[in-house]
Amino acid sequence: MGFGTHMDGCGNIMKYSLFVVNLITFVGGIIAVSLGIWILVDRSFANELVGTNLYAGSAYILVVTGLLVVLISCLGCLGSVKEVRCMLVIYFISLFLIFVTMLIGGILGYVFRGKVEKTIRLGMDRSLNDYGSYKPVTDAWDETQIRLKCCGVYGYKDWKNRIPDSCCKTTSDGRRLNCQDVDDKNHHVINTEGCLNVTTEFVKKHAVIIGTSGIVVSCFLILGMIFSCALFKLIE
Template identity: 30%
Template sequence: MVEGGVAIVKYLLFVANLILWVIGLALIICGSVLHLKFAKLLDILGDDRLSTPVLLLSLGALCTLLGFLGCCGAIRENYCLTVSFAVLLALLLMLETAAVIAGYALHETLLQSLTNQLTQGLSRYSSSTGVTKAWDETQKAFSCCGVTNSTDWKEDIPISCCEKMYSGCVEREKIFVSGCISKIEGWIVSNAALVGGVSTVMSSLQIVGVCFACCLSKSILKDFHDFYY
């Protein structure tokens, strides 16, 4: 049984991972509901693997696994589980760092890939209610039309491209000029500080989690040696 400051670390680690585990379950439930009832509700891309339900299920499964390992390892003072949690969290941190570096280095390629995915999603506008709603909401929110511009819609320009929602606005050419890809890119750039700040906070918490787990596992191992040797 760990004592002193390590005991505080133990319970802090347990509470944090319990919250993470609950969040993971909530994401899995939300993803399952969306997948079963609203499979294509928020899918604006052409690839079903990138749809909201799949992303929620994947993220939820990861959070649940990490939360389970962290909770069990901390409360039972199990060396193997605690080390497994620390290793997985460290690997996740490295993957996130690698993704940020790759995103910065390959932003042009990623932007082109996103453009292609949006174009594929655009072709499904009339065949999926979810894609229709997603595109309409996106175009109204960002005041944009099509992927690069309104010509992407050819002759079937939706009413959500209109600057003001009234009958005949498409025929009168009162539509948004900018494409959605440029608007989304501008939104990301303008919110880069916020995204960077959130990412920094999350990374800091992960680093603290790894340090706490390593500290606890070291104490558990020391107690084990003191007891048996």
């Protein structure tokens, strides 16, 4: 029996509350997927320098669970409108599993933020000697130094006598200066700041986005579980 003859007010409040929560969750899922993909693409240039898969792993969790949230929120909307109890049960169980997974992804983002400097420093130190002989590392260093306008781990002297062209500054017209014979007198042609600090800050900002997105969406999932339980009990 539907809400037509019993508990019209309370039943409809729960039904439409669950519907609204699912709409918000649907939008949140899309945003989470978009943010996860953006982070994976935006930080891919430093893959070989970060030194851990924890950061990428939390971004992948955000993408996968975000997609599941989108699908499950559609199921929740349908279950609330049609007042189908079995759909609400499936919805609740799925929501709980996604909640746990997304919360873990969010926590991983914050955990990584706390250890990011150490892992990046170790990764950069190890990869210095592979520059020029291992293409993924070479490309990662070049793109990191170009995009973040930095050089070496702590500074250009880390490269000793083999400073990469990617350390050179560019002119206003996009022309890259020559920095092969850099010394203390002409170091103005080179990006003197080390990549460790700027890369750490860059990754930390992305880790905060991962953590915050996962936790915010998880809060909406809790609301979905609460309203689905209430609606389940009200459906006769």
